[in-house]
Amino acid sequence: MDLTIHHSFLPHTDPDASLGFYRDLLGFEVRNDVGYQGMRWITVAPADQPDTSIVLHPPMAMPDLTEDEQRTILELMAKGSYFGVNLATADVDDTFATLEAGGAEVVQEPTDQPYGVRDCAFRDPSGNMIRIQERA
Numbered sequence: 001m002d003l004t005i006h007h008s009f010l011p012h013t014d015p016d017a018s019l020g021f022y023r024d025l026l027g028f029e030v031r032n033d034v035g036y037q038g039m040r041w042i043t044v045a046p047a048d049q050p051d052t053s054i055v056l057h058p059p060m061a062m063p064d065l066t067e068d069e070q071r072t073i074l075e076l077m078a079k080g081s082y083f084g085v086n087l088a089t090a091d092v093d094d095t096f097a098t099l100e101a102g103g104a105e106v107v108q109e110p111t112d113q114p115y116g117v118r119d120c121a122f123r124d125p126s127g128n129m130i131r132i133q134e135r136a
Helices: 017-023 067-079 091-103
Strands: 007-011 031-037 040-046 051-059 082-089 106-111 118-123 128-135
Touching: 017 051, 017 082, 017 128, 031 118, 040 082, 051 118, 091 106, 091 118
Parallel strands: 007 051, 082 128
Antiparallel strands: 031 040, 040 051, 106 118, 118 128
């Protein structure tokens, strides 16, 4: 088999704030920005990774969600425990400093983990957990 990761999905509650985080702070390029019935799906990715991207999607786009399910999803997102993504960098300390200076919500400062990686964590504007690991 020849499989690659093509799209990962993260929910967003504010498309403009998400653009500010992923495009302006992380430096990702916007590959697609599609609106439909008052909602937006935004595809972002590092410019040097043409085959991999993150689709920022409205969490309530599924038509069969009950009001209780919608409320639960929004509560989990706010706590950072609904979705997330792990990113990698050559220098986690430098990346941390840049994101912190840019106003990103810090969850964890750079830490040497007992399982062998050095990483840090932030929440994006929708509450998604963004962990950034240093490449070995």
